[in-house]
Amino acid sequence: MIHRRQLDAGSRGIGMTSHGTRGRLVERLREKGIRDERVLAAMLNVPRHEFVDEALSSRAYEDTALPIGQGQTISQPWIVARMTEALLESGRPEKVLEVGTGSGYQAAVLAQLVKEVFTVERIRELLRSTRQLFHRLRLYNIHARHADGHVGWPSQAPFDAIIVTAASRTIPEELIEQLREGGVLVMPLDKGNEQRLLALHRTEEGYDTQDLGGVVFVPMLSGLA
Ligand code: SAH
Numbered sequence: 001m002i003h004r005r006q007l008d009a010g011s012r013g014i015g016m017t018s019h020g021t022r023g024r025l026v027e028r029l030r031e032k033g034i035r036d037e038r039v040l041a042a043m044l045n046v047p048r049h050e051f052v053d054e055a056l057s058s059r060a061y062e063d064t065a066l067p068i069g070q071g072q073t074i075s076q077p078w079i080v081a082r083m084t085e086a087l088l089e090s091g092r093p094e095k096v097l098e099v100g101t102g103s104g105y106q107a108a109v110l111a112q113l114v115k116e117v118f119t120v121e122r123i124r125e126l127l128r129s130t131r132q133l134f135h136r137l138r139l140y141n142i143h144a145r146h147a148d149g150h151v152g153w154p155s156q157a158p159f160d161a162i163i164v165t166a167a168s169r170t171i172p173e174e175l176i177e178q179l180r181e182g183g184v185l186v187m188p189l190d191k192g193n194e195q196r197l198l199a200l201h202r203t204e205e206g207y208d209t210q211d212l213g214g215v216v217f218v219p220m221l222s223g224l225a
Contacts, residue, residue, distance in 0.1 A: 022047070025061040025077060032063075034081040036088060042112035043081060048074075050133060051103040065216075070123050072218055074103040075165060079197075079215060083163055083186050084109055086199045086212060090184035093160035097178065099149030099187075100165035100220070104130040104142070110163070111139050118156050120147040123225045148223055152178045159183060166220035167195045176200065176207060188217040 026044045034040060049060035051074055056066050065073040083106070087093060094115040098107050101121035110117045119142060121127040127146050134142050145153065149164065150172050157178035164175070164187035171189065179185055185200040185207070197212040 019044075021061045025063065028063055029078060029081050032078055034078070034085060036085045038088060038113055039081050039084045039109075042084070042109050043077065045112055046105065046108045047137075048077065048105055050137065051105040051108070068103045068126070070126050072102050072123070072126065074105050075217070080106050080109055082212065083165075083197070084113065086186045086197075087161045087163055087184060088113065089199075090161055090182065090201065093183070095156070095160050097153055097156070097159040097162045097175075098165065099152070099162070099175070101127055101130050101144055102165065104133055104139075104144075106163065106165055107142050107144070108134070108137065108139055111142050114160075115141065117142045118153050118159070119144050120149050120153060122146070122148050122221060122223065146224065149220065150174060150222060154178065161186070164188070164220065165217065167215075167217040168220040171198075171200065176202065186212075188215045190219065 022044055026040050049057040052060050052066050059066060063077050065076045068074050096110055096114050096117050098119040101107060101119040107117050107119045124146050127144060131144050152175050158180035159178055160180060160183050162175050162179055162185045167188040167190040169190045175185055179202045181202055181204060183202050187198055188195045189198050195215050195217060197215045199210040199212055200207040
């Protein structure tokens, strides 16, 4: 089920930020191989310009990553779509954990598609402003917390799916433990010379690994900031 909402309330203007511009982005994603109509519909519904600095809002519907302050970036729309698609392939996740809230865009896309989104961010200042945005856009099914994603969100586990939006050099065992059997963990793994996007499917004994290709993410860091 798609939890559709009208997210344009309080929008900052017209023209570049219109539904039509967003429609062209969605068409481009389709051309680049995104097939899941649920994902495309969710991305049509979420006003990405709200998640970037006002000075950059005219570029919000280009398929590129953009700076969001604190040395962090909002992910490229194509990668958001691809990761969301990979997450939905595991069935119908209802309860999802995201590591790396950042601008909140990925969480907002997920919030259209699943029942509850739990998201953690290590940079307090970034989390503060993103929380306000969730509230303004009435995204009440997103629960955001200031925490180091390496420890996940144990009191809410198990999750049907987990998405990590920063590149880690190791597979965080605690996140695997917070995944229910049959669930999927989608994350970029930093292999030193390159980053690979992995989908880890939790099995009875451990997990199966699927490689979804090369990606570029900011690093997953330890501790709070
Ligand atoms: N999902 C975000 C992408 C933001 S970039 C979006 O849609 O905009 C990755 C984010 O991960 C950054 O905000 C960074 O601060 C955060 N991050 C890095 N390491 C982390 C950790 N250990 N725990 C939680 N967040 C982390």
